[in-house]
Amino acid sequence: MKLLKTLAASTALAIGLGAAAAQAETVRIGLVVKALGIGFFEAANQGAQDAAKELGDVEVIYTGPTSTTAEGQIEVINSLIAQRVDAIAISANDTDALVPALKRAMDRGITVISWDSGVAPEGRSVHLNPSSNALIGNMCVKMAADVLPDGKGDVAILSATPTATNQNIWIEEMKKVLPNYPGVNLVTTVYGDDLADKSYRETLGLLKSHPEVKAIIAPTSVGIVAAAQAVADEGKIGEVMVTGLGLPSEMAGHVQSGASKSFAIWNPIDLGYSATMIAYNLATGKATAEPGGTIPMGRMGDLTLDENLDGAMADPFVYDASNVEEFAKIF
Amino acid sequence: MTMLYDATRFAVPDRLETGWKPRLLRWETLLLAVAAAIFTFNALSSPYFLDPWSLSDATFNFTEKATIALAMALLIIAAEIDLSVASIIALCSVAMGAAAEAGAGTGVLVLIGLGVGALAGAFNGALVTGFGLPSIVVTIGTLSLFRGLAYVVLGDGVYKNYPDSFAFFGQGYVWWVLSFEFVLFLALAVVFGVVLHKTSFGRWIYAIGNNPTAARFSGIRVERVKFLLFVLSGLMAGLASVMLTSRVGSTRPSIAFGWELEIVTMVVLGGVSILGGSGSIPGVVIAAFVMGLVTFGLGLLNVPGIVMSIVIGVMLISVIALPILWRRLQGN
Numbered sequence: 001m002k003l004l005k006t007l008a009a010s011t012a013l014a015i016g017l018g019a020a021a022a023q024a025e026t027v028r029i030g031l032v033v034k035a036l037g038i039g040f041f042e043a044a045n046q047g048a049q050d051a052a053k054e055l056g057d058v059e060v061i062y063t064g065p066t067s068t069t070a071e072g073q074i075e076v077i078n079s080l081i082a083q084r085v086d087a088i089a090i091s092a093n094d095t096d097a098l099v100p101a102l103k104r105a106m107d108r109g110i111t112v113i114s115w116d117s118g119v120a121p122e123g124r125s126v127h128l129n130p131s132s133n134a135l136i137g138n139m140c141v142k143m144a145a146d147v148l149p150d151g152k153g154d155v156a157i158l159s160a161t162p163t164a165t166n167q168n169i170w171i172e173e174m175k176k177v178l179p180n181y182p183g184v185n186l187v188t189t190v191y192g193d194d195l196a197d198k199s200y201r202e203t204l205g206l207l208k209s210h211p212e213v214k215a216i217i218a219p220t221s222v223g224i225v226a227a228a229q230a231v232a233d234e235g236k237i238g239e240v241m242v243t244g245l246g247l248p249s250e251m252a253g254h255v256q257s258g259a260s261k262s263f264a265i266w267n268p269i270d271l272g273y274s275a276t277m278i279a280y281n282l283a284t285g286k287a288t289a290e291p292g293g294t295i296p297m298g299r300m301g302d303l304t305l306d307e308n309l310d311g312a313m314a315d316p317f318v319y320d321a322s323n324v325e326e327f328a329k330i331f
Numbered sequence: 332m333t334m335l336y337d338a339t340r341f342a343v344p345d346r347l348e349t350g351w352k353p354r355l356l357r358w359e360t361l362l363l364a365v366a367a368a369i370f371t372f373n374a375l376s377s378p379y380f381l382d383p384w385s386l387s388d389a390t391f392n393f394t395e396k397a398t399i400a401l402a403m404a405l406l407i408i409a410a411e412i413d414l415s416v417a418s419i420i421a422l423c424s425v426a427m428g429a430a431a432e433a434g435a436g437t438g439v440l441v442l443i444g445l446g447v448g449a450l451a452g453a454f455n456g457a458l459v460t461g462f463g464l465p466s467i468v469v470t471i472g473t474l475s476l477f478r479g480l481a482y483v484v485l486g487d488g489v490y491k492n493y494p495d496s497f498a499f500f501g502q503g504y505v506w507w508v509l510s511f512e513f514v515l516f517l518a519l520a521v522v523f524g525v526v527l528h529k530t531s532f533g534r535w536i537y538a539i540g541n542n543p544t545a546a547r548f549s550g551i552r553v554e555r556v557k558f559l560l561f562v563l564s565g566l567m568a569g570l571a572s573v574m575l576t577s578r579v580g581s582t583r584p585s586i587a588f589g590w591e592l593e594i595v596t597m598v599v600l601g602g603v604s605i606l607g608g609s610g611s612i613p614g615v616v617i618a619a620f621v622m623g624l625v626t627f628g629l630g631l632l633n634v635p636g637i638v639m640s641i642v643i644g645v646m647l648i649s650v651i652a653l654p655i656l657w658r659r660l661q662g663n
Contacts, residue, residue, distance in 0.1 A: 036635050036636060036637065037637070061633050063635075064636070065636050066635075066636035066640060067589065069585070069589070070586075071575075071579075071586075071588075071590075072636070074391075074392075075392045075626065078627075079630030079631055079633075081385075082379045082380075082384075082385035082389070082627075082631060083379050083633075094579075095489070096489055096491045096579075096580065096581035096583075097579035097580070097583065098579075099580055099581075100501075100502055100578065100579060101579075
């Protein structure tokens with residue numbers, strides 16, 4: 001009888017301990033997206049699940065509102081706080097409106113990071129940018145140099161509006177790296193205002209006024225499609241190559257036709273993977289967020305933080321005939 | 332039975348008194364049972380639900396909407412509607428943001444929020460009562476107009492220079508886990524309940540909703556009552572704007588986008604007839620809790636939001652269909 005009692009007690013204790021240990025071991029990370037049902041974020045979730053599998057003791061809760069509102073995301077954050085998750089990794093619908101809710105999450109001991117679309121610094125620890133302006137500028141010029149015969153020839157840029165902040169920064173960065181590509185000769189920049197028809201007409205004009213141009217860099221998803229269409233319509237496939245930043249779903253056809261050999265944009269799978277890795281490492285204390293520090297991101301290398309605790313994940317991901325079809329289904 | 336009462340067929344049957352009261356009592360009891368069932372389900376299905384702070388956090392998800400729903404209930408009982416409430420929130424928020432940018436203090440900001448809300452409501456009321464326009468058309472128009480004004484002023488910018496003390500209205504607690512928002516909502520619910528159910532003003536609202544012509548002939552100043560109700564609806568939207576702006580600590584013109592339908596849903600779920608003339612404040616308050624509990628409970632289980640929309644939609648259709656089916660069955 002006594003033996004039985006002891007056995008029962010120790011078994012119960014063991015089960016209790018085991019359960020407690022399992023509870024404590026699993027790191028739960030809420031991956032909050034702008035809205036559910038968007039291919040880009042579904043792909044990010046796929047990457048996050050990959051990271052969870054690799055880490056083993058991680059559960060990723062993929063969640064988000066039905067429409068891209070800040071109020072909807074606050075409801076989701078409240079529910080994650082109530083579930084006492086270990087970390088929240090969010091792509092924000094509003095830089096500022098989420099700050100009070102996320103501050104409360106941090107007050108209750110939850111690690112908060114933002115990725116893709118950032119939260120103001122006071123509402124998170126780390127922000128993960130998919131890439132950096134310098135890396136984007138460099139990648140655009142590199143892709144152009146790769147398609148020029150022997151890396152030599154004239155290139156032109158088709159931008160959005162002359163006042164578009166992002167495009168102007170990227171063009172500036174391209175100009176900075178030009179000395180590294182001695183064969184590449186930038187002849188002109190034209191502006192399509194991010195309108196399909198204007199971008200198309202500007203490209204036609206460019207092909208007439210600068211027939212020596214061998215590559216067009218369009219760092220805008222609207223411009224790159226219009227430029228590829230114009231090159232195809234003018235029968236210049238093979239003579240003039242289009243590259244820049246675009247969406248796989250919109251560019252797949254032009255890669256098939258040969259108007260564009262390659263283009264770049266972030267890879268959502270890598271982004272979700274890295275966000276999960278960072279959230280895990282911060283929540284478990286394996287890394288700390290401090291200016292100038294680094295946080296490991298598994299197969300994506302290390303994230304280096306700047307003074308605002310922002311970091312850039314990697315070079316923009318290059319899409320070409322080998323992978324564009326696969327990603328065209330995603331975004 | 333009919334033989335006995337045959338002589339009274341010349342009297343006007345007072346359906347208002349004998350008809351709606353027992354039915355509504357039944358309706359509120361049913362809603363309360365639904366709320367209790369959802370509460371129990373949530374408590375059993377998630378270990379995190381029965382936590383005072385979790386429950387307190389959950390109230391933030393519906394308190395502002397429920398505050399507007401109180402005024403909306405009065406309007407719908409009077410057979411009118413205000414679909415511009417969410418846009419009024421945006422307009423008030425932008426006005427407060429601009430004032431905060433200019434250095435206004437917390438007290439002034441609250442007055443501006445309430446004032447702009449009341450003015451916007453008065454604008455709706457004047458169009459409806461002054462020109463005799465249908466309120467659904469007028470407020471669909473002002474839904475675009477008010478939101479449009481907010482966008483014209485702010486564009487893709489943001490106002491976020493609110494004074495620190497302003498945060499109290501949306502983030503402050505009166506006592507322990509009881510937030511200012513929630514306590515204010517409960518107090519307002521009592522006030523609205525008393526006004527609607529215990530004062531002659533409340534009786535006028537029912538009379539107008541049932542038969543505006545008869546109400547006018549019995550000496551009720553129909554236009555004036557309706558105008559006041561629109562001002563009240565705007566004022567509550569202004570109050571909700573103060574709380575929401577304080578809660579998110581910033582203003583963008585997209586603030587509270589799409590809330591008008593959730594508020595109307597709350598009112599109808601609470602048993603207020605969309606045709607006017609019947610409904611009660613307790614019903615609306617319970618409906619607000621039901622919606623809050625459903626959303627939060629499913630959220631704790633990480634059920635995707637679209638499933639929540641389906642649940643709310645099914646509940647709403649049941650609310651409208653059940654009484655009609657009930658009456659048909661009784662008729663047979």
